[in-house]
Amino acid sequence: MESTVLTQRFPALKLLASTDMATFEVPTTDLLAVVQFLRDQEGFDLLADLCGIDWPERQPRFGVVIHLLNTQKAQYVRLHVPAVNDSVPSIAALHPGANWHEREAYDMFGIQFAGHPDPRRILMWDSYPYHPLRKEFPLAGIEVPLPAADVAEVTGQGVEPAPMMGGPFVSDGGKMSEGEPSGRDQSWTEKHPKR
Amino acid sequence: MVKSDFGYNSKVEGEVIVTQADAVVNWVRSHSVWPMPMGLACCAIELMAAGGSRFDISRFGMEVMRFSPRQADCMIVAGTVTYKMAEVVRRIYDQMAEPKWVIAMGACASSGGMYRSYATLQGVDNIVPVDIYISGCPPRPEALLDGMMLLQEKIRQEGGSLRRTFRGRTIETKIVR
Numbered sequence: 001m002e003s004t005v006l007t008q009r010f011p012a013l014k015l016l017a018s019t020d021m022a023t024f025e026v027p028t029t030d031l032l033a034v035v036q037f038l039r040d041q042e043g044f045d046l047l048a049d050l051c052g053i054d055w056p057e058r059q060p061r062f063g064v065v066i067h068l069l070n071t072q073k074a075q076y077v078r079l080h081v082p083a084v085n086d087s088v089p090s091i092a093a094l095h096p097g098a099n100w101h102e103r104e105a106y107d108m109f110g111i112q113f114a115g116h117p118d119p120r121r122i123l124m125w126d127s128y129p130y131h132p133l134r135k136e137f138p139l140a141g142i143e144v145p146l147p148a149a150d151v152a153e154v155t156g157q158g159v160e161p162a163p164m165m166g167g168p169f170v171s172d173g174g175k176m177s178e179g180e181p182s183g184r185d186q187s188w189t190e191k192h193p194k195r
Numbered sequence: 196m197v198k199s200d201f202g203y204n205s206k207v208e209g210e211v212i213v214t215q216a217d218a219v220v221n222w223v224r225s226h227s228v229w230p231m232p233m234g235l236a237c238c239a240i241e242l243m244a245a246g247g248s249r250f251d252i253s254r255f256g257m258e259v260m261r262f263s264p265r266q267a268d269c270m271i272v273a274g275t276v277t278y279k280m281a282e283v284v285r286r287i288y289d290q291m292a293e294p295k296w297v298i299a300m301g302a303c304a305s306s307g308g309m310y311r312s313y314a315t316l317q318g319v320d321n322i323v324p325v326d327i328y329i330s331g332c333p334p335r336p337e338a339l340l341d342g343m344m345l346l347q348e349k350i351r352q353e354g355g356s357l358r359r360t361f362r363g364r365t366i367e368t369k370i371v372r
Contacts, residue, residue, distance in 0.1 A: 123279075124279065124314070125278075125279045132314070137313070139313065142313070146278065146282065147282055151322065155321065155322045157281070157321045162307065162315065163317065
């Protein structure tokens with residue numbers, strides 16, 4: 001597909017620089033028409049991926065990236081949709097596979113998908129108050145109660161920040177047989193805090 | 196059979212076996228552990244291998260895998276316990292009849308393993324009492340079998356096998372002559 005086919009039909013689309021595949025910035029108002037045009041006229045019949053992105057320096061901060069595949073010509077196209085008021089139209093009616101992808105993007109980033117048939121969280125539990133893949137969310141997590149109040153009462157357990165001493169596990173670069181991946185800085189623990 | 200179970204010599208004792216009630220009950224229990232696979236991640240694959248013909252868990256008297264907690268007495272937590280799943284694990288544990296044991300299979304179930312993150316419970320022992328921890332990521336089937344044999348050893352040494360708790364109260368079973 002020539003990129004001009006799309007930009008001529010939808011003048012609001014912007015061709016973005018890309019090293020691998022045709023990439024367009026699509027305004028939310030054009031998204032449904034563009035995806036339908038690509039699916040019905042241009043043969044991009046498979047939704048390869050749909051994910052949220054968080055780019056705090058940018059305005060708007062959140063966006064959605066959609067990869068579509070033409071299964072006949074083995075071509076990809078990438079659509080970048082900046083969210084308007086943290087909201088993007090749902091394409092689940094055009095590509096049913098987008099249903100769970102959009103639920104995941106909502107769960108992890110808090111992006112709303114207008115017109116989604118089932119806008120619930122998919123990974124975290126329904127009452128979870130945060131969106132964990134946002135840049136400001138700490139990897140260790142934030143203390144909240146367990147989803148089941150009766151289990152929390154019996155066990156005295158809540159959702160607690162995970163131990164982060166030494167940071168995430170990394171390989172030290174040596175031979176695999178000689179060293180296991182471990183935290184880089186093991187000099188501190190929860191009981192002896194970092195100086 | 197462990198030597199300490201009975202001091203039985205048919206020529207001396209006749210046809211009578213003298214033992215402690217605990218020893219008999221524990222011997223029976225240790226050789227009929229009915230495990231329930233709580234397969235949550237890749238450890239469950241090794242658990243299945245342990246149940247298959249190559250490793251053959253039935254050699255040690257624990258092959259009766261039950262998928263209902265009502266019929267099982269040993270929960271094998273095989274895999275990563277997320278906070279979302281923790282509730283389910285605890286409820287299933289609560290549904291098991293006494294006496295019951297728990298095995299934490301692998302690094303994730305024992306300590307959270309490599310998942311130091313917001314979503315993962317850092318060890319299933321935070322929500323259920325664990326009897327045996329098995330190291331490995333995932334453990335080999337041999338390691339699971341070794342853990343199960345350790346559990347059998349532990350069961351044989353338990354006291355008060357005729358005692359049970361019911362809704363928080365302790366009930367002694369009386370042997371009536």
